[in-house]
Amino acid sequence: MEHQQKIKQPSILRTLRSVIPHRNVTFGEAERIAELQANRLLELFDITQGPVPTEIVGDLPRIKVVYKPLPTSGISYWSGKEWVITLNRGESHRRQRFTLMHEFKHIIDHGQTDKLYTGDRIRSPEQQAEAAADYFAGCVLLPRRHLKAAWGNGLQTPLCLANHFEASVAAVSVRLLQTGLRTVHDQFTQPVRTFVNYGRQLKPKYPELVRDGS
Numbered sequence: 001m002e003h004q005q006k007i008k009q010p011s012i013l014r015t016l017r018s019v020i021p022h023r024n025v026t027f028g029e030a031e032r033i034a035e036l037q038a039n040r041l042l043e044l045f046d047i048t049q050g051p052v053p054t055e056i057v058g059d060l061p062r063i064k065v066v067y068k069p070l071p072t073s074g075i076s077y078w079s080g081k082e083w084v085i086t087l088n089r090g091e092s093h094r095r096q097r098f099t100l101m102h103e104f105k106h107i108i109d110h111g112q113t114d115k116l117y118t119g120d121r122i123r124s125p126e127q128q129a130e131a132a133a134d135y136f137a138g139c140v141l142l143p144r145r146h147l148k149a150a151w152g153n154g155l156q157t158p159l160c161l162a163n164h165f166e167a168s169v170a171a172v173s174v175r176l177l178q179t180g181l182r183t184v185h186d187q188f189t190q191p192v193r194t195f196v197n198y199g200r201q202l203k204p205k206y207p208e209l210v211r212d213g214s
Helices: 009-017 027-044 093-109 125-141 144-152 158-165 169-178
Strands: 063-068 074-078 083-088
Touching (some): 009 093, 027 125, 074 093, 083 093, 125 169, 158 169
Parallel strands (some): 063 083
């Protein structure tokens, strides 16, 4: 593998889980924790530019990635001897990359969800967990620093950035909002629609961006 770890592989999950405090956190804190974990994962493999190789997760010990027909984008579970991440083989490569990181965040959170996601007036604990997993996936595949560097080098459309980072246009558009490079009032070339669909209720993640006919 091109990117070599700076520490032994068995400590990756432990290292990422160590970022989680021993107390209940707000959802805003949970998002900041997700970004810290994403940045730490990239640092462990000395990744300084995109596209981020998915092998940083797929090649970890006790992590098995399989591709099967699924009614959802992906699932993850402990088999008794290893973590299994199953991806929908019918979806695009870029969607699979995002789903892999999404499911890896659920694995990182295992045993800590009661502290990370307590629910609020906007989201239930489960919805917070899904949103945080989406946020983590975006932070890994489209790191804030890398995204802003690419923007500064002239890649300033969702399509150009999507091709550069091997991500979907929808994922890039959401990250542009999250990093402040664009706002919801900017005119997008194409309407943006992004969904959470991991075996739960299908809902637009950014309903303000969903337009009729998109």
